[in-house]
Amino acid sequence: MERNEANILTLDGMEPEVRIETNALMNGSHAVIRSLIAEGVDTIFGYPGGAIMPVYDAIYDYQDQISHILVRHEQGAGHAAEGFARLSGKVGVCLVTSGPGATNLVTAVADAIIDSTPLVCVVGQVSKHLLGTDAFQETDVIGVTMPITKWNYQITSADEVPEIMAKAFYIAKSGRPGPVLIDITKNAQTEMMSKPFNYTFCHKLLGYHPRLIPKVDQIQKAADVINQAKKPFLVFGHGIKIAGAEKELLELIEKTGIPCASTLLGLSSVPVNHPLYAGWLGMHGNYSTNRLTNECDVLIGIGLRFDDRVTGDVTRYAKQAKVVHIEIDPAEIDKVVKAEAPVVGDAKEALKMLIPLLNVSAHDEWIAQFKALDAEEEACITVPELAPTTEKIKMAEVIRMLSDKTKGEAVIVADVGQHQMVTARYYEFKRNNSFITSGGLGTMGYALPAAFGAKVGDPSREVVAIIGDGCFQMTLQELGTIAQSGLPVKAIILNNNFLGMVRQWQQLFFEKRYSFVELQNPDFITIAKGFGIAGHTCAHRDNLSDSLDAMLSSDKPYLLEVLVEKEENVFPMVPSGACVSEIRLK
Amino acid sequence: MTTYTICVFTENSIGLLNKITIVFTRRRVNIESLTVSETERKGISRFTIVIKEESREKVEKMVRQIRKIVEVLAVFGYLNDEIAFNEIALFKVPTPAGAKRLDIETINKIYKAWVVYWGLDYVVIEKTGSEEDIFDFFNYIKPHGILEFVRSGRVAVSKSAKSLGDYLPEAEWEYYL
Numbered sequence: 179m180e181r182n183e184a185n186i187l188t189l190d191g192m193e194p195e196v197r198i199e200t201n202a203l204m205n206g207s208h209a210v211i212r213s214l215i216a217e218g219v220d221t222i223f224g225y226p227g228g229a230i231m232p233v234y235d236a237i238y239d240y241q242d243q244i245s246h247i248l249v250r251h252e253q254g255a256g257h258a259a260e261g262f263a264r265l266s267g268k269v270g271v272c273l274v275t276s277g278p279g280a281t282n283l284v285t286a287v288a289d290a291i292i293d294s295t296p297l298v299c300v301v302g303q304v305s306k307h308l309l310g311t312d313a314f315q316e317t318d319v320i321g322v323t324m325p326i327t328k329w330n331y332q333i334t335s336a337d338e339v340p341e342i343m344a345k346a347f348y349i350a351k352s353g354r355p356g357p358v359l360i361d362i363t364k365n366a367q368t369e370m371m372s373k374p375f376n377y378t379f380c381h382k383l384l385g386y387h388p389r390l391i392p393k394v395d396q397i398q399k400a401a402d403v404i405n406q407a408k409k410p411f412l413v414f415g416h417g418i419k420i421a422g423a424e425k426e427l428l429e430l431i432e433k434t435g436i437p438c439a440s441t442l443l444g445l446s447s448v449p450v451n452h453p454l455y456a457g458w459l460g461m462h463g464n465y466s467t468n469r470l471t472n473e474c475d476v477l478i479g480i481g482l483r484f485d486d487r488v489t490g491d492v493t494r495y496a497k498q499a500k501v502v503h504i505e506i507d508p509a510e511i512d513k514v515v516k517a518e519a520p521v522v523g524d525a526k527e528a529l530k531m532l533i534p535l536l537n538v539s540a541h542d543e544w545i546a547q548f549k550a551l552d553a554e555e556e557a558c559i560t561v562p563e564l565a566p567t568t569e570k571i572k573m574a575e576v577i578r579m580l581s582d583k584t585k586g587e588a589v590i591v592a593d594v595g596q597h598q599m600v601t602a603r604y605y606e607f608k609r610n611n612s613f614i615t616s617g618g619l620g621t622m623g624y625a626l627p628a629a630f631g632a633k634v635g636d637p638s639r640e641v642v643a644i645i646g647d648g649c650f651q652m653t654l655q656e657l658g659t660i661a662q663s664g665l666p667v668k669a670i671i672l673n674n675n676f677l678g679m680v681r682q683w684q685q686l687f688f689e690k691r692y693s694f695v696e697l698q699n700p701d702f703i704t705i706a707k708g709f710g711i712a713g714h715t716c717a718h719r720d721n722l723s724d725s726l727d728a729m730l731s732s733d734k735p736y737l738l739e740v741l742v743e744k745e746e747n748v749f750p751m752v753p754s755g756a757c758v759s760e761i762r763l764k
Numbered sequence: 765m766t767t768y769t770i771c772v773f774t775e776n777s778i779g780l781l782n783k784i785t786i787v788f789t790r791r792r793v794n795i796e797s798l799t800v801s802e803t804e805r806k807g808i809s810r811f812t813i814v815i816k817e818e819s820r821e822k823v824e825k826m827v828r829q830i831r832k833i834v835e836v837l838a839v840f841g842y843l844n845d846e847i848a849f850n851e852i853a854l855f856k857v858p859t860p861a862g863a864k865r866l867d868i869e870t871i872n873k874i875y876k877a878w879v880v881y882w883g884l885d886y887v888v889i890e891k892t893g894s895e896e897d898i899f900d901f902f903n904y905i906k907p908h909g910i911l912e913f914v915r916s917g918r919v920a921v922s923k924s925a926k927s928l929g930d931y932l933p934e935a936e937w938e939y940y941l
């Protein structure tokens with residue numbers, strides 16, 4: 179009964195002071211699980227251990243309401259929760275033990291804060307009376323995670339549980355989302371609450387007021403700047419996905435005729451075949467988008483933070499342009515690029531207000547400039563990459579063929595390195611919210627667990643992970659998690675026997691002194707088989723299509739290893755220290 | 765280098781000092797002085813942080829980053845002419861038998877400093893004022909020898925006529941006033 183009530187009450191548009199009242203007396207562990215259920219959580223990624231055992235004991239009673247997925251390493255729990263959150267739009271939840279359990283999770287927490295991913299991580303801790311004594315498996319997790327969480331808190335008594343959990347979920351998902359870590363001492367898990375379990379949803383806090391609706395004068399100013407532009411250029415990031423503003427973004431560009439480009443994390447928010455979609459930005463982004471960033475007269479940034487991989491040398495980034503910056507996090511305004519017209523607010527709300535104020539327009543000549551540069555890139559890079567004469571397969575052809583076979587509608591989860599950049603370049607995204615990767619932190623090993631989490635988050639979608647041979651060996655134990663779940667997660671290893679991205683830099687900027695970048699790899703397919711996962715290796719171009727078909731048609735998890743050209747380089751490239759218009763085609 | 769005084773109003777919770785100082789350490793900014801106390805509202809603390817920094821822009825960025833901390837209610841950055849501010853210093857000065865006598869009248873009347881503790885062969889003198897006032901007095905008293913010297917760090921209030929209540933969200937505050 180109480181349970182149903184909870185599910186209804188967690189729907190969006192929550193009213194103030196919504197409470198779930200019970201007369202049940204329970205211990206802190208049960209209160210944790212009841213709080214999660216109240217928040218509508220149906221999946222937890224976790225790994226047990228001494229300091230969290232009472233909570234694990236409580237889960238045992240709620241298996242019909244909440245599914246717990248046992249990962250193989252806590253980092254995997256974190257990345258799976260991230261993938262889950264990014265595809266489903268819900269908060270990802272992790273449950274781990276103290277000490278090493280918590281420190282193993284740290285990489286994923288750092289990843290989540292920089293990529294604005296909502297997580298609630300519940301971490302066991304030694305009993306209150308042992309805090310600070312170097313007790314067994316005691317780590318100061320609050321201290322360790324302070325700079326990498328949106329909020330963290332240590333619960334030391336059972337009575338605190340409902341209020342703190344409500345606060346945790348509110349903070350994780352509101353405003354600019356991020357990870358929240360709750361450290362809960364063992365005594366708080368075992369002791370009884372002094373009053374019945376009541377859950378009041380949190381919808382505001384004293385000092386934390388994320389602004390969703392922008393100020394009218396800021397919107398007006400932005401509109402004025404945009405309406406006067408002769409060569410406007412719109413660049414968007416992850417904020418579009420988080421706000422669910424894809425429809426509004428299309429409406430804006432179609433009304434104004436403004437060409438747009440995406441950051442790595444914004445990819446798939448505008449279909450690649452849209453006539454106003456100019457491509458992606460940054461170090462390995464497109465030629466036209468980088469070059470013309472330094473020629474536009476108005477640069478409209480929406481839901482992005484002007485990362486240095488996007489801007490290159492910031493002292494020579496779009497200096498000629500007036501900048502309109504629409505962003506939910508006020509600390510991002512003027513942080514990297516000075517904004518003539520800053521707008522603080524949610525991207526969707528901002529665009530809804532902005533669009534009616536914008537003039538209908540077209541910028542054919544300006545767009546022709548993009549097209550001319552696109553043609554250069556096409557001739558110099560894309561065409562040869564996609565129709566190679568090399569003996570070995572090239573990464574680009576794998577990705578483009580995958581794109582064609584999945585009609586550009588799969589969820590692609592890319593790991594970190596050359597294969598990531600190639601995926602972003604050659605997969606032709608046609609459907610919203612279809613690209614997941616570790617952008618800000620560049621965490622090798624992200625893709626396999628994140629792809630699994632994404633599949634859990636939306637089983638109706640085809641999820642394919644693209645992984646380097648180096649990356650795969652950082653989290654390959656999660657094949658065990660995938661096998662145990664039976665979910666048909668597909669993974670492609672693009673095996674070049676190198677830490678390719680580092681090798682590329684050593685070739686280009688360190689006189690080809692290949693310092694510790696060559697890998698002697700295991701037999702990946704045998705490893706997969708050991709985990710009970712089917713797979714095979716594709717070594718020749720002639721077999722590539724059949725190989726992809728075999729992987730895609732399987733209704734089980736599948737690992738496809740593709741042996742690719744060992745020493746290919748990703749171009750275009752903005753060398754580090756260069757400015758965006760100095761982008762190199764070779 | 766310009767001196768900035770950053771006033772941070774926060775909920776009174778464990779670990780907050782750490783969360784705030786991380787913003788400075790990440791940007792390699794040295795904190796010149798730091799004082800924390802409860803405000804006229806129960807449960808609300810006030811941090812007064814003094815830094816020296818060349819770039820105003822950097823200070824503004826740090827202010828915005830501090831504002832992001834969930835328990836932080838308000839943050840203000842001030843230049844010296846925008847605030848009334850002071851520090852307290854304590855001087856432990858030896859007074860052994862036969863030594864040159866302290867000129868209490870000058871200490872009181874000229875330097876506005878007061879003896880707050882008489883020991884057997886030393887005194888403790890309290891001096892309130894700006895950094896310059898305190899160092900003027902320091903130089904005056906130095907010939908007597910200084911056994912110990914400590915400064916409190918700056919406390920400051922803004923010169924604007926606004927009260928804390930104009931900035932902080934209203935709630936059922938308990939006032940000390």
Ligand SMILES: Cc1ncc(C[n+]2csc(CCOP(=O)(O)OP(=O)(O)O)c2C)c(N)n1
Nearest residue numbers: 595596597622646647648649676677678679
């Ligand atoms: C955890 C971690 N360690 C090191 C790096 C630095 N790094 C970035 S890309 C890369 C190479 C990745 O190699 P691989 O997975 O084989 O992919 P490739 O570049 O060959 O496609 C390395 C070592 C990183 N991003 N993350």
